[in-house]
Amino acid sequence: MTVQFLWIKLILLFTLLALVPLWVESSYIRHLFIIAFIYAVIASNWDLSLGYAGVFNFGHLTFFGIGVYTAAIATKALGVSPWLTIPLSGVTAACAALLMAAPVARLKGIYVVLVTFAVSQLVLQLVLSQSQITGGAEGMVRLPYLQIGDYKFIRDYKLGYYYMALSLLMSSTLFLVWLTKSPFGKSLRAVRDNEDYAQARGISISRQRVLALVMSAIFTGIIGGFYAIYLRVASPEVFSFGTMSLALSMVLIGGVGTIWGPVIAAIALTFATEAMAGIRGMEEARFILVAIAMIAVLRLAPGGVAGLLSRLVPEKN
Amino acid sequence: MSDALLTTLASGLVLGSLYALMASGLSVVWTTLGVFNFAHGALMMFGAYIAWTVSEAAGLGLLSGILAGTIVTGLVGVIIERLLIRSFYGNRNMLLITVMTTLAAMIIIEKGAQMIWGARLKQLPRLIEGEVSLFGTTVSAHEALIIGLAPTILLALWAFTTITSTGRSLRAVGQNQTSAALIGIHVPRAFSIAFAISAGLAGLTGALLGSIRFITPAMGSEPLVKAMIVVIFGGLGSLGATAGAAYVIGMLEAILILTVGLYWTPSLMFLVMIIVLVLRPNGLFGRRLI
Numbered sequence: 001m002t003v004q005f006l007w008i009k010l011i012l013l014f015t016l017l018a019l020v021p022l023w024v025e026s027s028y029i030r031h032l033f034i035i036a037f038i039y040a041v042i043a044s045n046w047d048l049s050l051g052y053a054g055v056f057n058f059g060h061l062t063f064f065g066i067g068v069y070t071a072a073i074a075t076k077a078l079g080v081s082p083w084l085t086i087p088l089s090g091v092t093a094a095c096a097a098l099l100m101a102a103p104v105a106r107l108k109g110i111y112v113v114l115v116t117f118a119v120s121q122l123v124l125q126l127v128l129s130q131s132q133i134t135g136g137a138e139g140m141v142r143l144p145y146l147q148i149g150d151y152k153f154i155r156d157y158k159l160g161y162y163y164m165a166l167s168l169l170m171s172s173t174l175f176l177v178w179l180t181k182s183p184f185g186k187s188l189r190a191v192r193d194n195e196d197y198a199q200a201r202g203i204s205i206s207r208q209r210v211l212a213l214v215m216s217a218i219f220t221g222i223i224g225g226f227y228a229i230y231l232r233v234a235s236p237e238v239f240s241f242g243t244m245s246l247a248l249s250m251v252l253i254g255g256v257g258t259i260w261g262p263v264i265a266a267i268a269l270t271f272a273t274e275a276m277a278g279i280r281g282m283e284e285a286r287f288i289l290v291a292i293a294m295i296a297v298l299r300l301a302p303g304g305v306a307g308l309l310s311r312l313v314p315e316k317n
Numbered sequence: 318m319s320d321a322l323l324t325t326l327a328s329g330l331v332l333g334s335l336y337a338l339m340a341s342g343l344s345v346v347w348t349t350l351g352v353f354n355f356a357h358g359a360l361m362m363f364g365a366y367i368a369w370t371v372s373e374a375a376g377l378g379l380l381s382g383i384l385a386g387t388i389v390t391g392l393v394g395v396i397i398e399r400l401l402i403r404s405f406y407g408n409r410n411m412l413l414i415t416v417m418t419t420l421a422a423m424i425i426i427e428k429g430a431q432m433i434w435g436a437r438l439k440q441l442p443r444l445i446e447g448e449v450s451l452f453g454t455t456v457s458a459h460e461a462l463i464i465g466l467a468p469t470i471l472l473a474l475w476a477f478t479t480i481t482s483t484g485r486s487l488r489a490v491g492q493n494q495t496s497a498a499l500i501g502i503h504v505p506r507a508f509s510i511a512f513a514i515s516a517g518l519a520g521l522t523g524a525l526l527g528s529i530r531f532i533t534p535a536m537g538s539e540p541l542v543k544a545m546i547v548v549i550f551g552g553l554g555s556l557g558a559t560a561g562a563a564y565v566i567g568m569l570e571a572i573l574i575l576t577v578g579l580y581w582t583p584s585l586m587f588l589v590m591i592i593v594l595v596l597r598p599n600g601l602f603g604r605r606l607i
Binding site: 056102103106107108110114117118119122125128241242245248284285287290291292294295298299 | 423
């Protein structure tokens, strides 16, 4: 896909999303959009490490969870302003990614899957065991909310939160597109597609892997901080298999290695699963449907929805 | 030796036996197919529910329940291999794709179980009532049975893969699929057998565990995570190393619970595991595999 075409698509998408509040006044629908934007940031950043760099990272939700708990602990225990905690969450998540990358850079294949997964379990266990700080299994509630002067972001049907989430998604997407089109992004693809060749061209495989993980953690952590401040809770559920597989299905169904595919899939799947939650008897079945969709995409359309759409447009790569 | 230490030793043995049963199932599939089955814990849970349905809901007795749990789960394993694994052989991303498809299978089985059996806790009766004295401390007879059964099953599994020709064909397929096919081994059949054995083991473990823990749709995830630790310690390559690591981990867990308490134990175990992997990327007893 040509770069110009990608930009047109992104500008179109974000203009549309920016206009949504003009005709959507329901605070519930806007809430769904906000949640969808949050998942879109998680999924597209996961796509950077999993899809672009080819790191078998199954601990991506750890970065999100660390962002959530950074914001919760900083505001509740240290009294930091919620405005400051959101960028702070990006910093702590990136540091955690650096720590996680240390063992991962040396490992290969299934062991990368196991270690990244184990790290997420380690963080979950730490959160559960340190209940005097983290609230344990019950989590933390009543976090402070965002406001400018006297204007609370929850007012006007969550208008402030809507645009805040949208601008975070936009910054994250621009960052990812810029990163993947840069020489660094190309070197990541080289490492993914042909390790030996990349190494022969002087690319350090371990270093690129570490960098990819750290880069993918920044906005994931920031959106985690935002998620905690927006919902005003932090609960260990963010580390669960369920959250992870939902985010993973967004990456896969959207199209691995495309960045914008997971963004679209995240929005579509958030609304689809939420709509199904309203139907009686579908509360559990909707997760089964998402899992089946994931398998179907892997078997029938490995490029995901993005891959299917790209086939309609002549490629000039 | 003090009483606390003896009790710890006994509970370490029970844990180690359970982990050995779980991890050896993972190892069989890994060595034959090169697939890491994330649905293994969910299959264990499924076995427990089938055992409960046959023995409690249908009232056919615990032994037939355990038997049914083992066989039905084994069949589910064959279905998983057919539907979710087989079409990806030879794909250069097979390892990653099968992690994802088995993860999807885990979600389907877990949510499916919740829809079929509900969220209410269930429990199986014990196979043998009463208590047994072991190293001067008492454990329940059911736990003693698990301690005895695990090595027996592992030994049988080892014998199967070294003595019988079917078992040897599994190892041949694991070492080199093309050569195995050339000497007349039906490779797809070997895959099905490996998955059936592995899932059957998971079902059996679940049915045995259903008597000492509550049966819930999420009961499989904790043992799966522990089996992953075992597999990382022992490496995935050989049954012996995996089984050995299972007992080491079981003991370590029991000792940590005694010394640092229930809260810190899981964190410490993960930490130890990550350190082991940094120092020895192929596991504590592992040989170079990949």
